[in-house]
Amino acid sequence: AQSVSQHNHHVILSEAASLELGCNYSYGGTVNLFWYVQYPGQHLQLLLKYFSGDPLVKGIKGFEAEFIKSKFSFNLRKPSVQWSDTAEYFCAVNINTNAGKSTFGDGTTLTVKP
Amino acid sequence: NAGVTQTPKFRILKIGQSMTLQCTQDMNHNYMYWYRQDPGMGLKLIYYSVGAGITDKGEVPNGYNVSRSTTEDFPLRLELAAPSQTSVYFCASSYRGQGDSPLHFGNGTRLTVT
Numbered sequence: 131a132q133s134v135s136q137h138n139h140h141v142i143l144s145e146a147a148s149l150e151l152g153c154n155y156s157y158g159g160t161v162n163l164f165w166y167v168q169y170p171g172q173h174l175q176l177l178l179k180y181f182s183g184d185p186l187v188k189g190i191k192g193f194e195a196e197f198i199k200s201k202f203s204f205n206l207r208k209p210s211v212q213w214s215d216t217a218e219y220f221c222a223v224n225i226n227t228n229a230g231k232s233t234f235g236d237g238t239t240l241t242v243k244p
Numbered sequence: 245n246a247g248v249t250q251t252p253k254f255r256i257l258k259i260g261q262s263m264t265l266q267c268t269q270d271m272n273h274n275y276m277y278w279y280r281q282d283p284g285m286g287l288k289l290i291y292y293s294v295g296a297g298i299t300d301k302g303e304v305p306n307g308y309n310v311s312r313s314t315t316e317d318f319p320l321r322l323e324l325a326a327p328s329q330t331s332v333y334f335c336a337s338s339y340r341g342q343g344d345s346p347l348h349f350g351n352g353t354r355l356t357v358t
Contacts, residue, residue: 134286136286139284162344164346164347166347166349172351173248173334173349173350173351173352174334174336174347174349175349176346176347179344179346181344182344220286220287222347226344229275229292229294229300230275230277230292230338230340230345230347231277231289231292231302232287232289232347233289234279234286234287234288235286236284236285236286237284237285237286
């Protein structure tokens with residue numbers, strides 16, 4: 131079974147700082163990778179996804195993530211965060227033969243100070 | 245489009261009571277899922293369904309039951325509620341079971357069992 135590890139449980143940044151959230155997964159085969167975001171009081175929504183092709187994927191609101199297969203990593207980045215990026219971020223992985231069942235990391239709470 | 249709709253938003257149960265969490269989606273998705281999210285932890289899969297009439301257990305199914313009589317609805321039943329079931333419950337749907345199809349989430353149900 132696959133597993134997902136997010137190393138940062140809580141990150142606090144000032145506006146305009148750069149962001150990188152770590153995500154590592156364990157599975158030896160082909161995976162699909164996602165970052166979801168949960169803004170305060172809202173439901174989880176897709177930030178970006180990778181399933182093939184260019185390992186650098188761009189998502190909404192200026193976020194991007196890079197898939198590094200050799201490191202089993204899919205780190206999320208943003209060059210300059212805004213106060214509105216305050217949210218909880220979840221990394222998730224699934225495999226094509228698993229009925230779309232996703233395995234989630236424990237989440238990272240990002241607080242951006244104005 | 246309403247997307248994925250969950251009711252109720254909040255509920256307090258006494259130990260031993262039962263209840264049904266409702267979930268409906270209007271996107272004609274075949275795949276539906278129930279996750280629970282405990283504080284500081286990621287989402288854990290309770291049950292999932294690949295189509296009407298077909299359900300299967302996820303990672304943490306004990307104490308829950310589901311049914312899927314229609315494509316739209318996927319209710320989650322709690323029998324004999326226990327404090328360990330205090331959690332936030334998310335229903336999600338997916339266009340297809342291939343891993344590249346992201347999950348669409350409802351707003352969640354916050355359940356407290358006392």
